[in-house]
Amino acid sequence: MARDPLDPDQPTRGLDTELARRLRTFDAASLLTAADHIAKLDKRGALASVVDFLAKHDVGEMVNKGLQVQKVLDNGLAGGASALVELVEEHDPSGKMAQAVRARAWKELALKASDVGGTIAQEAMTRAFNEYKSVYDMDPERRVRAGLNLIGLSTLAAGMRLSLPEDIDRARVASGLLEDLNKTPQVQRGPEFHASRAEAFVALRDIDRAQAEIATIVQTPALNVEMLGAFTNQLKNLWKLAELSEQGSGIIKTLTAARVAQDFTTAKLPADVIKELATTPSPPTSQLEAILGPDGPQTYDWFKLGMETSQSVGVVRISGVNKRVGTGFIVRGGDIIPSLGDELCVMTNSHVVSDVAEDEGISADEAEIVFDAIDKAKPYRFSQIERSWRRTHLDTTVLRFQGAVPPASPLGFAKNLPLRDGKQRVYVIGYPNGGDLSISLHNNILLDHEGPSEGTPPDKSVCRVQYSTPTEHGNSGSPVCNGHNWKVIALHHAGDEHAMRRLNGRDDTWPANEGIWIQSICTAGRGETPE
Amino acid sequence: MAHVTFIHGIGNKPSADSLHQIWMRNLASGSDGIDLGAEGITSSMVYWADVLYPEPDTNVAAYESLGGMTPKEVDADGQTRTPLSSTSEEASFLSGLALKIGGTLAAAEAVESIPPNRNLEGLPYERVPLPWPIKKAFLETFLRDVHHYLFNVRFSPRSDTTYHVQDEIRRRFVDALEVGNKKPGPHIVVSHSMGTVVAYDCLKRVKKTKGVDALVTIGSPLGLDEIQDKLRPEWTRPNGFPTEKIAGAWVNIFDRLDPVAGFDPFFANDFQVEGKARIDDVEVSNSGAWRHSIVKYLRAAPLRSKLSVLLGV
Numbered sequence: 001m002a003r004d005p006l007d008p009d010q011p012t013r014g015l016d017t018e019l020a021r022r023l024r025t026f027d028a029a030s031l032l033t034a035a036d037h038i039a040k041l042d043k044r045g046a047l048a049s050v051v052d053f054l055a056k057h058d059v060g061e062m063v064n065k066g067l068q069v070q071k072v073l074d075n076g077l078a079g080g081a082s083a084l085v086e087l088v089e090e091h092d093p094s095g096k097m098a099q100a101v102r103a104r105a106w107k108e109l110a111l112k113a114s115d116v117g118g119t120i121a122q123e124a125m126t127r128a129f130n131e132y133k134s135v136y137d138m139d140p141e142r143r144v145r146a147g148l149n150l151i152g153l154s155t156l157a158a159g160m161r162l163s164l165p166e167d168i169d170r171a172r173v174a175s176g177l178l179e180d181l182n183k184t185p186q187v188q189r190g191p192e193f194h195a196s197r198a199e200a201f202v203a204l205r206d207i208d209r210a211q212a213e214i215a216t217i218v219q220t221p222a223l224n225v226e227m228l229g230a231f232t233n234q235l236k237n238l239w240k241l242a243e244l245s246e247q248g249s250g251i252i253k254t255l256t257a258a259r260v261a262q263d264f265t266t267a268k269l270p271a272d273v274i275k276e277l278a279t280t281p282s283p284p285t286s287q288l289e290a291i292l293g294p295d296g297p298q299t300y301d302w303f304k305l306g307m308e309t310s311q312s313v314g315v316v317r318i319s320g321v322n323k324r325v326g327t328g329f330i331v332r333g334g335d336i337i338p339s340l341g342d343e344l345c346v347m348t349n350s351h352v353v354s355d356v357a358e359d360e361g362i363s364a365d366e367a368e369i370v371f372d373a374i375d376k377a378k379p380y381r382f383s384q385i386e387r388s389w390r391r392t393h394l395d396t397t398v399l400r401f402q403g404a405v406p407p408a409s410p411l412g413f414a415k416n417l418p419l420r421d422g423k424q425r426v427y428v429i430g431y432p433n434g435g436d437l438s439i440s441l442h443n444n445i446l447l448d449h450e451g452p453s454e455g456t457p458p459d460k461s462v463c464r465v466q467y468s469t470p471t472e473h474g475n476s477g478s479p480v481c482n483g484h485n486w487k488v489i490a491l492h493h494a495g496d497e498h499a500m501r502r503l504n505g506r507d508d509t510w511p512a513n514e515g516i517w518i519q520s521i522c523t524a525g526r527g528e529t530p531e
Numbered sequence: 532m533a534h535v536t537f538i539h540g541i542g543n544k545p546s547a548d549s550l551h552q553i554w555m556r557n558l559a560s561g562s563d564g565i566d567l568g569a570e571g572i573t574s575s576m577v578y579w580a581d582v583l584y585p586e587p588d589t590n591v592a593a594y595e596s597l598g599g600m601t602p603k604e605v606d607a608d609g610q611t612r613t614p615l616s617s618t619s620e621e622a623s624f625l626s627g628l629a630l631k632i633g634g635t636l637a638a639a640e641a642v643e644s645i646p647p648n649r650n651l652e653g654l655p656y657e658r659v660p661l662p663w664p665i666k667k668a669f670l671e672t673f674l675r676d677v678h679h680y681l682f683n684v685r686f687s688p689r690s691d692t693t694y695h696v697q698d699e700i701r702r703r704f705v706d707a708l709e710v711g712n713k714k715p716g717p718h719i720v721v722s723h724s725m726g727t728v729v730a731y732d733c734l735k736r737v738k739k740t741k742g743v744d745a746l747v748t749i750g751s752p753l754g755l756d757e758i759q760d761k762l763r764p765e766w767t768r769p770n771g772f773p774t775e776k777i778a779g780a781w782v783n784i785f786d787r788l789d790p791v792a793g794f795d796p797f798f799a800n801d802f803q804v805e806g807k808a809r810i811d812d813v814e815v816s817n818s819g820a821w822r823h824s825i826v827k828y829l830r831a832a833p834l835r836s837k838l839s840v841l842l843g844v
Binding site: 295298301302305414415416417418419421423424451452453454482483484485 | 532559560561562564566567568569570571572573715716844
């Protein structure tokens with residue numbers, strides 16, 4: 001399955017400033033919301049034009065100059081995005097849907113600008129408030145959502161020391177919204193209903209009752225993971241729930257774990273979020289059980305182990321110019337080459353780092369690795385390539401650190417490969433696209449492998465593993481982990497979303513990613529001949 | 532790679548696939564869990580609930596519940612009744628089992644009621660006893676299912692289907708072992724409750740049963756005289772271990788407060804090899820008032836530890 005082109009966390013081009021990067025992200029997120037509406041209208045063709053707009057226009061730069069915000073979100077859109085607004089308006093003569101889209105877009109901008117403040121934040125806050133106020137006053141169907149956002153915005157504005165067109169009586173509005181919600185017939189009380197109640201309780205600072213509503217949402221069978229993500233973002237960014245109390249912080253952590261544990265295609269977590277989740281204490285057992293159910297503590301333990309594993313995955317780049325060329329991860333050298341004992345080393349592909357020109361990797365001299373989820377500002381250099389196998393063979397390089405080693409644990413290797421029954425999850429942890437600061441967890445299904453006991457590899461010294469969902473460039477050298485305990489089963493090295501040659505000597509092709517079985521590498525490292 | 536053949540215990544169950552998934556999911560849960568799929572280990576479930584029940588239970592959640600407050604949560608079926616005995620042998624079998632299991636149920640409750648620390652004052656001890664109807668439902672279900680198997684009762688779970696219960700369940704188990712036997716690597720049987728009786732019966736008494744590398748019995752009633760008597764003449768105390776069919780270990784997992792296993796949980800003395808003990812009896816401590824649950828057993832660290840060794844993971 002191809003990656004969702006509208007992933008809001010996907011960068012479209014490199015930008016110089018943090019603000020610009022965030023604003024770019026904002027724009028994609030806003031349009032994604034609009035895209036949801038379009039999807040409901042069954043006008044999916046318009047999505048491509050929105051993507052075109054994002055690709056062709058440097059929205060962050062436009063916003064940075066303070067000129068284009070209004071035009072972008074009102075009526076000055078060029079290309080596909082303007083068509084999108086027109087389409088919304090065409091199917092929404094009253095303008096209510098377009099207004100909801102605009103309100104959401106301004107809110108997103110206000111959230112993204114909340115760290116930097118200034119005139120952009122003030123303008124966005126005022127515009128968002130006015131849009132939601134208008135919906136709140138005029139549109140009974142959307143009154144609850146608009147009212148909740150009004151309270152959230154007023155909370156956010158107070159924290160940012162921004163002014164609003166008018167004061168909101170938090171308790172009165174929230175109580176009124178709860179009364180409205182309580183009129184909802186039982187059969188219509190789905191996850192959205194409980195999400196609204198949860199927000200209303202947060203507005204009233206009744207976190208216990210909010211948590212109870214959140215538990216109902218999370219434990220809903222077949223929960224929509226996108227809805228869970230949006231809800232988590234709302235609690236985290238608008239309501240600043242994690243900053244309210246330990247309990248609030250626990251809710252956000254637990255919801256993040258729930259999202260990753262759900263069936264998803266790609267989850268992207270910023271490196272600083274991974275660092276926080278890996279290094280801070282888990283929420284109390286009672287809270288995990290309350291929100292996630294009886295297995296909540298185990299689910300969170302699994303999730304946290306994944307975050308800790310991610311910390312040991314770094315981005316390989318060309319030293320001095322900071323150009324990202326691939327991914328690498330920390331291993332115990334002796335697990336591959338016994339003479340290295342407990343020395344920490346880095347494993348990556350030989351087409352990422354190699355001294356052999358034909359492998360097309362950079363040399364060890366010019367390579368460095370940064371572990372974003374430990375310290376984004378600390379690059380580590382290498383003293384030498386300990387072992388390297390050609391790109392056409394195992395496509396593996398083992399590097400030794402020069403001087404200090406990072407404060408991270410080596411990843412463990414799985415002894416066995418999972419079953420080829422089409423049900424086994426594997427996770428690719430890496431730095432996609434070579435330029436993004438986020439670490440992605442790709443939830444893939446193991447498709448096939450050449451390992452024991454049924455594999456028939458053409459070359460017994462190289463057992464390969466194939467899994468679904470081609471990853472983006474930059475994941476070369478990523479660890480492929482099993483879905484049970486995050487042990488490494490393979491070293492990712494290639495992907496083809498159209499025609500990857502199938503394994504075990506087959507001549508046909510299919511869309512797949514491919515990695516080298518970690519035990520093939522270990523066998524070669526020990527100088528043994530595979531059975 | 533290894534292969535595991537599971538066989539379930541008494542009472543109606545969800546569909547075969549759902550039940551198989553429940554077992555695997557609970558065995559895999561937590562950081563010390565064994566995820567068979569992730570380890571490349573194949574498995575199958577010998578499903579026989581349909582031999583005694585008209586249709587699979589749709590209340591899948593009850594089988595993963597750690598509670599014990601409804602019949603389904605204790606592997607019981609509220610509609611099942613103790614069979615009427617037509618011979619003195621059957622009467623003796625049923626009354627003997629009822630006495631022992633009923634006694635263990637009562638003992639378990641008495642033990643549960645003892646505070647963990649009697650010197651602790653001022654802290655109320657919260658005890659949740661099993662309601663009598665739940666215990667009765669379990670007892671009746673257990674007696675009916677075990678009786679029908681060991682006496683090979685002719686039974687119609689549905690209007691259009693009739694089985695000789697023992698013949699049919701034996702056939703399914705023997706077939707499953709034949710399939711598992713063709714897989715590469717060690718073949719382990721993991722059985723629970725009455726499934727342990729089926730496994731032992733086939734391995735000891737059905738000649739065409741393929742051999743396995745190891746047997747794991749969980750919450751088993753095989754220690755009860757009434758059941759051992761029904762496994763004669765193949766079973767004898769000094770030569771009860773099916774050496775001809777089990778190449779390696781027999782690990783017996785029990786909780787002393789499990790009503791099925793608790794009356795006589797130690798097998799090493801009952802299933803010997805040439806008069807010598809060989810079975811590894813392993814005690815676990817499940818939580819709550821209901822200790823027979825397979826879900827709880829599969830999460831017990833000692834069970835996982837023993838099974839990991841057998842599987843080589």
